[in-house]
Amino acid sequence: MAVMDVRNDANGWLVLWLEPLGEDRWMKPGETFRIRTDYTGDELAFSVTGWVNGEERSGGIENLTVWVEGGGFEAEVTDEDGNPVECGHNRPPHNPRT
Known part of the structure:
Protein backbone atom coordinates (compact mmCIF):
# COMPACT_ATOMS: atom_id res chain seq x y z
CA MET A 1 0.00 0.00 0.00
CA ALA A 2 1.22 3.52 -0.84
CA VAL A 3 0.20 6.41 1.43
CA MET A 4 0.84 10.15 1.32
CA ASP A 5 -0.44 12.93 3.58
CA VAL A 6 -1.13 16.43 2.24
CA ARG A 7 -1.51 19.29 4.73
CA ASN A 8 -2.65 22.84 4.02
CA ASP A 9 -0.28 25.03 6.05
CA ALA A 10 -1.31 28.16 4.13
CA ASN A 11 -3.68 30.86 5.37
CA GLY A 12 -6.06 30.34 2.44
CA TRP A 13 -7.53 27.52 0.41
CA LEU A 14 -5.44 24.73 -1.09
CA VAL A 15 -7.07 22.93 -4.00
CA LEU A 16 -5.88 19.33 -4.08
CA TRP A 17 -6.19 17.93 -7.60
CA LEU A 18 -6.05 14.16 -7.98
CA GLU A 19 -4.95 13.14 -11.46
CA PRO A 20 -5.39 11.61 -13.94
CA LEU A 21 -9.01 11.50 -12.74
CA GLY A 22 -9.37 15.30 -12.59
CA GLU A 23 -10.87 15.28 -9.09
CA ASP A 24 -10.71 18.34 -6.84
CA ARG A 25 -10.90 18.69 -3.08
CA TRP A 26 -10.71 22.10 -1.41
CA MET A 27 -8.70 22.14 1.80
CA LYS A 28 -9.21 24.71 4.55
CA PRO A 29 -6.16 26.01 6.40
CA GLY A 30 -4.91 23.34 8.80
CA GLU A 31 -6.67 20.42 7.08
CA THR A 32 -4.77 17.21 6.31
CA PHE A 33 -5.89 14.61 3.77
CA ARG A 34 -4.43 11.15 3.32
CA ILE A 35 -4.14 9.67 -0.18
CA ARG A 36 -3.88 5.89 -0.37
CA THR A 37 -3.57 3.35 -3.18
CA ASP A 38 -3.18 -0.42 -3.21
CA TYR A 39 0.05 -0.12 -5.21
CA THR A 40 2.92 -2.19 -3.81
CA GLY A 41 5.42 -1.99 -6.68
CA ASP A 42 8.94 -0.59 -6.78
CA GLU A 43 8.18 2.55 -8.81
CA LEU A 44 6.95 5.79 -7.26
CA ALA A 45 3.26 5.66 -6.43
CA PHE A 46 2.72 9.45 -6.59
CA SER A 47 4.23 12.57 -8.06
CA VAL A 48 3.38 16.10 -6.93
CA THR A 49 3.20 19.38 -8.82
CA GLY A 50 2.40 22.78 -7.32
CA TRP A 51 1.18 25.44 -9.71
CA GLY A 60 -6.14 33.26 -1.54
CA ILE A 61 -6.24 29.98 -3.49
CA GLU A 62 -3.21 27.72 -4.10
CA ASN A 63 -3.15 24.53 -6.20
CA LEU A 64 -1.42 21.19 -5.72
CA THR A 65 -1.73 18.26 -8.12
CA VAL A 66 -1.04 14.71 -6.96
CA TRP A 67 -0.58 12.31 -9.85
CA VAL A 68 -1.37 8.65 -9.09
CA GLU A 69 1.49 7.03 -10.97
CA GLY A 70 1.72 3.36 -10.03
CA GLY A 71 -0.78 0.55 -9.97
CA GLY A 72 -3.70 2.14 -11.78
CA PHE A 73 -5.57 5.38 -11.26
CA GLU A 74 -7.74 4.62 -8.25
CA ALA A 75 -6.91 6.28 -4.94
CA GLU A 76 -8.79 6.76 -1.68
CA VAL A 77 -8.73 10.18 -0.01
CA THR A 78 -9.60 10.47 3.68
CA ASP A 79 -9.39 13.07 6.42
CA GLU A 80 -7.27 12.67 9.56
CA ASP A 81 -10.00 10.55 11.19
CA GLY A 82 -10.20 8.15 8.23
CA ASN A 83 -13.48 9.54 6.85
CA PRO A 84 -13.77 9.54 3.04
CA VAL A 85 -13.25 12.92 1.36
CA GLU A 86 -15.07 12.93 -1.97
CA CYS A 87 -14.45 14.93 -5.13
CA GLY A 88 -15.83 18.46 -4.73
CA HIS A 89 -15.20 18.60 -0.97
CA ASN A 90 -15.59 22.25 0.17
CA ARG A 91 -15.75 23.46 -3.45
CA PRO A 92 -17.25 26.95 -3.55
CA PRO A 93 -20.56 27.03 -5.45
CA HIS A 94 -19.33 29.95 -7.60
CA ASN A 95 -16.11 28.25 -8.78
CA PRO A 96 -15.93 28.86 -12.56
CA ARG A 97 -13.35 26.10 -13.17
CA THR A 98 -15.56 23.11 -12.45
Missing part, protein backbone atom coordinates in the same frame (compact mmCIF):
# COMPACT_ATOMS: atom_id res chain seq x y z
CA VAL A 52 0.00 29.02 -9.70
CA ASN A 53 -2.93 30.77 -11.27
CA GLY A 54 -2.44 34.51 -10.68
CA GLU A 55 -6.14 35.31 -10.39
CA GLU A 56 -6.76 32.50 -7.91
CA ARG A 57 -3.63 33.32 -5.90
CA SER A 58 -4.83 36.90 -5.46
CA GLY A 59 -8.05 35.38 -4.09
